[in-house]
Amino acid sequence: MSETAAHLARRLAQNAEAVCREYLPSGRKSGRYWIVGDVRNSPGRSMFVRLKDSPNGPAGKWTDAATGEHGDLLDVIRETCGLVEFKDVADEARRFLAFPHPELESAPRCGRKTPARTGSPLAAKRLFSMAQPISGTLAESYFRNRGITALHGAGTLRFHPRCYYRPDEHAPTETWPAVIASVTDLDGHQMGAHRTWLDPNGFSEARLGKAPIDTPRRAMGDLLGNAVRFGLAGEIMAAGEGIETMLSLRCVLPDMPMAAALSAAHLAALALPVTLRRLYIVRDDDPAGDEACDSLGARAEAEGIEALTIAPMLGDLNEDLRLRGLDALTASVRVQLAPQDVARFLNTAQLA
Numbered sequence: 124m125s126e127t128a129a130h131l132a133r134r135l136a137q138n139a140e141a142v143c144r145e146y147l148p149s150g151r152k153s154g155r156y157w158i159v160g161d162v163r164n165s166p167g168r169s170m171f172v173r174l175k176d177s178p179n180g181p182a183g184k185w186t187d188a189a190t191g192e193h194g195d196l197l198d199v200i201r202e203t204c205g206l207v208e209f210k211d212v213a214d215e216a217r218r219f220l221a222f223p224h225p226e227l228e229s230a231p232r233c234g235r236k237t238p239a240r241t242g243s244p245l246a247a248k249r250l251f252s253m254a255q256p257i258s259g260t261l262a263e264s265y266f267r268n269r270g271i272t273a274l275h276g277a278g279t280l281r282f283h284p285r286c287y288y289r290p291d292e293h294a295p296t297e298t299w300p301a302v303i304a305s306v307t308d309l310d311g312h313q314m315g316a317h318r319t320w321l322d323p324n325g326f327s328e329a330r331l332g333k334a335p336i337d338t339p340r341r342a343m344g345d346l347l348g349n350a351v352r353f354g355l356a357g358e359i360m361a362a363g364e365g366i367e368t369m370l371s372l373r374c375v376l377p378d379m380p381m382a383a384a385l386s387a388a389h390l391a392a393l394a395l396p397v398t399l400r401r402l403y404i405v406r407d408d409d410p411a412g413d414e415a416c417d418s419l420g421a422r423a424e425a426e427g428i429e430a431l432t433i434a435p436m437l438g439d440l441n442e443d444l445r446l447r448g449l450d451a452l453t454a455s456v457r458v459q460l461a462p463q464d465v466a467r468f469l470n471t472a473q474l475a
């Protein structure tokens with residue numbers, strides 16, 4: 124049996140409420156509609172899914188009043204599961220509907236999402252799709268307690284209240300709140316995710332808000348060459364290791380595109396846009412940071428890109444921000460910028 128997209132969409136629409144309960148659990152039923160924040164299952168009331176046929180339209184159709192997006196339940200499955208190819212969306216729809224697979228008639232009919240391979244890009248996409256915007260969450264408090272207030276345009280960061288954590292392969296799985304960061308390639312395709320597990324009891328200087336576990340930061344997916352990105356890179360951008368480091372620099376340079384490569388090794392291997400003409404490499408004050416800065420700088424220069432370094436006063440820029448303050452960080456960064464970039468990018472509120 125080979126179902127077309129229209130046929131699958133109609134079958135899903137006949138079970139619209141069940142589809143919404145499975146794939147949009149952040150929402151709720153309200154009369155003839157399912158109300159939720161958006162097609163990626165964010166909490167809220169902007170998007171409504173029609174549960175029954177009506178004079179206004181057929182069941183299964185949805186509209187997001189905030190963005191103008193609209194579609195059917197196949198789009199819901201695609202977005203919430205982080206799928207790209209129609210074949211994968213169709214397979215997931217068939218499993219939910221307990222359809223036989225067109226080529227494997229004896230395939231199990233579990234009606235559940237196919238588990239993604241642990242650590243794969245698909246697993247990363249699904250994790251990110253299940254998280255929520257950071258506004259008003261413990262994740263926002265975590266960043267603000269580290270002195271970071273420039274969280275505009277930070278759609279690559281989300282919050283998961285109960286993210287799985289396993290200390291090792293033989294230990295039981297735990298759950299902790301976590302910041303989930305999307306790792307993307309130069310074309311904006313999500314290739315991985317980074318997790319920072321947080322202390323649910325609040326911020327402490329000893330752990331800087333991270334959960335009291337052995338490895339409170341882990342990445343998954345295809346990371347080489349990719350990064351957590353803030354803004355769209357053009358001729359000028361900044362790149363460094365940590366998310367907190369780059370968000371600290373964003374407090375000083377709020378409009379400069381930036382990328383957090385997540386480690387010194389990945390910073391050295393960061394893919395550079397063909398449009399880039401000047402790259403600011405943000406160095407951490409340790410041997411690995413020095414090596415990564417030198418390696419990326421040499422590669423950039425070989426590609427005809429001017430490479431300039433931004434060095435911290437202390438261990439890294441977030442330490443500078445927390446311990447020296449925004450004014451001192453601004454003054455330190457200002458003298459390391461190309462003169463033409465001071466007026467263009469520097470936070471004018473700090474120029475006085």
